[in-house]
Amino acid sequence: MQARIDCFYCYFKQIANCMDIAGIEEDRQYQIFFDLMDDIKKMDRYRTPAENTTEMLMKLYRKIDNNDPFKESKEKSNTLALELYPALKDHLQKSTDKLYDALKISVAGNIIDLGIQKDYDLDASLQYSLKEGFSKNDYPRFVEKLAASDSVIIIGDNAGEIVFDRLLVEELIRLGKKITYLVKDSPVLNDATMDDARQAGMDKIATVTTTGSHYLGAPLTKISDEVSKLLEKSSLVISKGQANFETLEHEELAKDRIFFLLKIKCACIGQAAGANLGDIVFFTR
Incomplete structure (x- = not known):
């Protein structure tokens, strides 16, 4: 998915949120904004928004001398999600379609997007997901593909959300599948890293x-060769969140193998996905 004119708003919003969370004094924020404007003007509009955003954030991190400004926020998100975990586990035990409900619980955590919004209501997101379900739904196709697959790759998204993904992983394991869960190599926004996987207990089950x-x-030109080959060889992948969608939806390897699981938090993403703002979707190309 190529960047669009509306992406510029999000670039600025993410800079502002990051500096606010990092506790940067307001006068210094103005100067950093002015400095980064020259870089934003040079961004390649034909690349994905995720790639442009990443490079802008890395410049911002250097300017504020902080390579993980969301560290404390991520830990709090994980802790909050872990507090909800037992009740959600109990809900799944009573479900008549555990896998389907596990997918809906997993996507509920996608509301934790601190780059765009500093506040979120996890309980409301869970209630919406479980009640309303997916507006675009390829679940029957997923079940069909799952039956023919021994393993599933899940491309993770945010901290906190990874706890909800754990419930999905546990259900897939119960169905006899081997799971590989992908996290970021180093911090960017509130995306899950290996530290978050350990806090969420994901490393113990997958x-x-x-x-x-x-x-x-997961831009194919930026991830490791090992992971790129892993995605190419896999028969079934679940891609969480908007950034993964942005970087993979146009790739040939995505067709009928990568299932995108996300909440639509941006009109441009909605247009590309064929859904409305606020919808939750689960579909493949």
């Missing part, structure tokens, strides 16, 4: 590996 990259999403 093979957790990094993308070999700090880039948002």
Whole structure:
């Protein structure tokens, strides 16, 4: 997915949120904004928003001398999600379609996007996901593909959300599947890293590996060769969140193998996905 004119708003919003969370004094924020404007003007509009955002953030991190400004926020998100975990586990035990509900719980955590919004309501997101379900839904196709697959790759997204993904992973394991869960190699925004996987307990139930990259999403030219080959060989992949969608939806390897699981938090993403703002979707190309 190529960047669009509306992406510029998000670039600025993410800079502002990051500096606010990092506690940067307001006068210094103005100067950093002015400095980064020259870089934003040079961004390649034909690349994905995720790639442009990543490179802008890395410049910002250097300017504020902080390579993980969201560290404390990520830990809090994981802690909050872990507090909800027992009740959600109990809900799944009573479900008549555990896998389907596990997917809906997993996508509920996608609301934790601190780059765009500093506040979120996890409980409301869970209630919406479980009640409303997917507006675009390829679940029957997924079940068909799953029956023919021994393993599943899940491309993770945010901290906190990874706890909800754990419930999905546990259900897939119950169905006899081997799971590889991908996290970022180093911090960017509030994306999950190996530290978050350990806090969420994901490392105890799945093979957790990094993308070999700090880039948002999973751009094939930026992730490690090992992970790129892993995606190419896999028969079934679940891609969480908007950045993964941005970087993979146009790739040939995505067709009928990568299932995108996300909440639509951007009109441009909605247009590309064929859904409305606020929808949750689960579909493949």
